[in-house]
Amino acid sequence: MPNRQPNPPFDRVAFDCDSTLSRIEGIDELGREHRAEIEALTQRAMNGSLPLTEVYGKRLATIRPLRNEVATIGRLYIENAVPGARELVAALRSLGKEVLILSGGLRMPVVTFAQWLGLRDEHVHAVQISFDGDGRYTTYDTKSPLVRNDGKREIMAGLPEGKRTAFVGDGITDAETRTAVDAFVCFRGVARRPEVAEHADAVVDTPSLAGLLPVLFTAQEQDRLGRDPRHRDLVRRASLEA
Ligand SMILES: [Mg+2]
Numbered sequence: 001m002p003n004r005q006p007n008p009p010f011d012r013v014a015f016d017c018d019s020t021l022s023r024i025e026g027i028d029e030l031g032r033e034h035r036a037e038i039e040a041l042t043q044r045a046m047n048g049s050l051p052l053t054e055v056y057g058k059r060l061a062t063i064r065p066l067r068n069e070v071a072t073i074g075r076l077y078i079e080n081a082v083p084g085a086r087e088l089v090a091a092l093r094s095l096g097k098e099v100l101i102l103s104g105g106l107r108m109p110v111v112t113f114a115q116w117l118g119l120r121d122e123h124v125h126a127v128q129i130s131f132d133g134d135g136r137y138t139t140y141d142t143k144s145p146l147v148r149n150d151g152k153r154e155i156m157a158g159l160p161e162g163k164r165t166a167f168v169g170d171g172i173t174d175a176e177t178r179t180a181v182d183a184f185v186c187f188r189g190v191a192r193r194p195e196v197a198e199h200a201d202a203v204v205d206t207p208s209l210a211g212l213l214p215v216l217f218t219a220q221e222q223d224r225l226g227r228d229p230r231h232r233d234l235v236r237r238a239s240l241e242a
Pocket of ligand 1: 016017018019020169170171
């Protein structure tokens with residue numbers, strides 16, 4: 001399928017979390033002494049050279065994270081938020097857009113980050129993991145679509161119809177959503193993966209998420225945001241980075 005024009009307005013915008021809204025890969029931060037091995041597996045899953053299912057359980061079984069370690073990832077997501085993330089979510093919400101996060105990351109820290117971004121639990125799709133009574137990792141939700149390739153596409157395809165939808169992400173599982181959405185936008189402010197960019201309807205290379213404004217909003221919507229003091233900095237930043 002030839003690439004399409006992003007063609008805003010959109011009624012719904014879904015974001016990947018790791019390396020899109022936050023600069024980190026949460027699972028890599030849990031890696032401790034296994035970090036190099038975990039990073040290599042994540043990288044291969046995100047560029048599509050290994051199926052996500054092969055990587056998912058393997059990384060967790062290697063790390064066996066403690067509940068309190070997993071909880072700290074929420075704070076790391078916040079500390080490493082991509083510039084403009086919270087402002088962009090606020091801008092989308094103020095124009096009445098539905099905003100979602102679809103992440104192959106762990107649900108507890110992604111929800112912590114989502115709340116900081118101004119979203120609620122129900123806006124988050126991510127993977128549950130379980131702990132024993134001592135707070136040690138036992139298992140993960142092996143039935144979640146988000147632990148395998150094509151899972152994000154399935155979730156997007158299953159959402160109520162009738163909303164023009166964009167998906168923003170950096171990984172191969174994000175690019176897979178393109179047949180279920182009206183536009184797939186590849187954000188390369190953190191990670192650059194040619195395998196993902198080639199499937200994108202738009203590629204945004206700016207260091208901050210403000211660079212998404214011209215892709216996600218019509219000129220008229222951008223004017224509206226620019227007239228609102230709450231969003232003026234975001235709009236100014238977008239024009240500086242353009
Ligand atoms: Mg990502």
